[in-house]
Amino acid sequence: MPKNRSKVEAILKAKCPQCHEGDVFKAPLLHVTEFTKMNHNCPKCGVQFEIEPGFFFGAMYISYAFSVGTLLVAYFLLKYVFGDPDLMYYLISVPTVIILFLPFTFRYSRIIYLYLIGGFKYNPESVREANK
Secondary structure, eight states: OOOOOOHHHHHHTTBOTTTSOSBSBSSOTTOTTTTTOBOSBOTTTOOBSOOSTTGGGGHHHHHHHHHHHHHHHHHHIIIIISOOOOHHHHHHHHHHHHHHTHHHHHHHHHHHHHHHHSOOOOOTHHHHHHHO
């Protein structure tokens, strides 16, 4: 019996936009060497994630927004919490934070793009149909 996940929960858990059960990515988020590897199809309902070649190039805009947001948070923390340190602290800490958040940024930009632009409709019955 499929679980009825909300769309927000499915996005946070990186689940298929059609069935909200199958994993979009092959490995866990913090698996450093394989965080970029996606399933081509949903393991539960079989829907194809990459609708056309180069589909996920549009996710770069979402990734850019995540990076700018991360950069602004790091800047304001350094400026107002740590008392506006020397330029060298900015030049070291801001890129370090961006690199540390890279797996999160990469994955969730693709997942959000898939949910917003992919055109998938939630269909919990698709899991039962695929299992027949």
